[in-house]
Amino acid sequence: MTPIETAIAEELRKIAPDIDAAEIDHAADLRDECDIDSMDFLNLVTALGQRYGLEMPEADYPQMRSFGNLAAYIAARAS
Amino acid sequence: MTTFRMPSLGSDMEDGTLVEWLKAPGDEVARGEIIAVVETQKGAIEIECFEVGTFDHALVETGRKVPVGTPLAVIRAPGEEGTAAAEPPPAPHPPEPMAAPAEPAAPEPTAPEPEPAPELAPAPQPAPTSQPATATGTGSLRISPAARRRAEEAGLDPAVFAGAASPVHLADVEARLAGGAQSSTAQPGDAGAGSALSEMRKAIAAAMTRSKREIPHYYLAHDIDLTGLNDRLATANAGRAPGDRLLPGAVYLHALAAVLKKFPEFNGHFVDGAFRPSDAVNAGMAIRLRGGGLVAPAILGAEALDLDAIMAALRDLVSRARTGRFRASEFAAATITLTSLGDRGVDAMTGVITPPQVAIVGLGTPRQRPWVRDDAVVPRTVATLTLAADHRVSDGHRGALFLNALADRITSTEIP
Numbered sequence: 001m002t003p004i005e006t007a008i009a010e011e012l013r014k015i016a017p018d019i020d021a022a023e024i025d026h027a028a029d030l031r032d033e034c035d036i037d038s039m040d041f042l043n044l045v046t047a048l049g050q051r052y053g054l055e056m057p058e059a060d061y062p063q064m065r066s067f068g069n070l071a072a073y074i075a076a077r078a079s
Numbered sequence: 080m081t082t083f084r085m086p087s088l089g090s091d092m093e094d095g096t097l098v099e100w101l102k103a104p105g106d107e108v109a110r111g112e113i114i115a116v117v118e119t120q121k122g123a124i125e126i127e128c129f130e131v132g133t134f135d136h137a138l139v140e141t142g143r144k145v146p147v148g149t150p151l152a153v154i155r156a157p158g159e160e161g162t163a164a165a166e167p168p169p170a171p172h173p174p175e176p177m178a179a180p181a182e183p184a185a186p187e188p189t190a191p192e193p194e195p196a197p198e199l200a201p202a203p204q205p206a207p208t209s210q211p212a213t214a215t216g217t218g219s220l221r222i223s224p225a226a227r228r229r230a231e232e233a234g235l236d237p238a239v240f241a242g243a244a245s246p247v248h249l250a251d252v253e254a255r256l257a258g259g260a261q262s263s264t265a266q267p268g269d270a271g272a273g274s275a276l277s278e279m280r281k282a283i284a285a286a287m288t289r290s291k292r293e294i295p296h297y298y299l300a301h302d303i304d305l306t307g308l309n310d311r312l313a314t315a316n317a318g319r320a321p322g323d324r325l326l327p328g329a330v331y332l333h334a335l336a337a338v339l340k341k342f343p344e345f346n347g348h349f350v351d352g353a354f355r356p357s358d359a360v361n362a363g364m365a366i367r368l369r370g371g372g373l374v375a376p377a378i379l380g381a382e383a384l385d386l387d388a389i390m391a392a393l394r395d396l397v398s399r400a401r402t403g404r405f406r407a408s409e410f411a412a413a414t415i416t417l418t419s420l421g422d423r424g425v426d427a428m429t430g431v432i433t434p435p436q437v438a439i440v441g442l443g444t445p446r447q448r449p450w451v452r453d454d455a456v457v458p459r460t461v462a463t464l465t466l467a468a469d470h471r472v473s474d475g476h477r478g479a480l481f482l483n484a485l486a487d488r489i490t491s492t493e494i495p
Contacts, residue, residue, distance in 0.1 A: 014398070014401070015398070015401050016369060017249065017369070018369055031423070037421050037423070038326055039328070039393065039394060042324060042326060043397070043398055045321045046324075049320065050321075057316075057317060058313060058316050058317065058324070059317065
């Protein structure tokens with residue numbers, strides 16, 4: 001896993017402690033894959049936004065649909 | 080000297096398991112400070128102490144399941160002399176069929192009591208297999224709630240960590256599981272996950288059975304157009320950092336708290352044949368738990384909070400529902416419940432009131448539906464708002480006025 005993927009897995013763990021990050025399908029819808037609701041997702045975005053100094057606006061949420069999308073989104077913007 | 084007792088977190092709670100002491104003998108205790116964690120049917124709950132003083136000594140060791148009302152610890156008032164050193168370690172009491180082995184210092188469960196025995200009889204044990212973890216010698220084991228839960232889910236007996244020098248954390252359980260070092264007493268797929276869930280299911284069953292037996296429900300539903308609200312939320316959130324963003328659930332709760340001032344017959348408790356309205360709106364939020372079951376901890380005094388404060392409280396409750404703990408005061412006090420089905424649910428729910436409350440409001444999943452607006456059928460984001468209320472306290476007419484007022488309040492909410 002890349003450092004960004006590791007960071008996502010760490011933050012996911014706080015929201016869904018029962019999820020094994022190694023088992024997540026990186027192409028699947030993250031919210032379905034991990035069974036997380038809108039509040040969980042907002043908490044995830046908040047934590048990652050703070051970690052990487054990103055705004056991660058709601059309008060961009062469609063670009064963060066899967067684990068892989070989310071990692072790519074952060075990688076393209078994080079310095 | 081005062082004793083700190085196992086609190087009751089609802090009429091359906093008979094006992095709780097002491098999981099962790101957050102204070103050691105000699106520590107100062109402030110009013111409202113969390114001093115212990117107790118595992119109940121509702122999950123791990125943080126217990127606040129409402130005394131000021133010094134934690135003198137514990138009367139119950141971790142891992143023990145004791146009835147509501149059992150003295151757990153002695154709190155010394157400011158200026159009082161300590162007794163911890165003078166007294167022998169507490170013997171477990173009252174004796175239970177499932178009692179954990181006593182500590183070495185108190186080999187006989189029947190050893191003479193240094194403290195007056197509690198007046199309470201032991202609560203009936205629900206089932207012999209209900210608490211495998213506490214029954215197998217984890218008496219002095221310090222294990223975090225998350226770790227305990229994970230171990231139980233995996234069928235791993237926490238007793239395998241007995242003798243650990245430091246508290247057992249989730250990572251320790253994971254490491255043990257990863258190493259395949261399953262306890263020989265654990266049987267795959269049985270008691271662990273089964274018992275944790277069944278405790279939660281028992282709590283839900285008790286409350287819901289009582290509700291359906293005692294409360295004559297009536298039900299109302301009303302469709303509302305959320306398009307405008309969602310647009311205003313999107314606009315406001317575009318200028319907010321993730322940590323300050325608002326979700327529709329906060330708007331629903333804020334609106335509910337505001338409207339209840341004019342409809343007091345939906346906010347309070349029905350106790351001993353009489354309705355007691357509540358001035359404060361302690362809004363219970365139904366939150367599902369990962370792994371099954373749900374809880375409805377309350378946001379206390381929601382009528383005094385603005386939208387951002389409600390959002391912060393909601394965020395805090397949900398994140399604690401996932402990984403952490405609730406505080407005892409959040410459970411006993413809910414005066415009404417709100418359940419929002421979120422954006423991936425279904426159109427509507429017919430609520431079951433949690434006694435002794437008298438109403439539950441539900442908001443279905445908003446979705447695009449054909450809607451008549453200015454004499455034309457147009458696609459709008461519509462959700463179904465529902466109310467289940469207690470007919471002993473209110474009638475359908477008042478319920479309809481309440482639901483209409485709530486609908487207006489939600490749809491007209493301006494987002495700062």
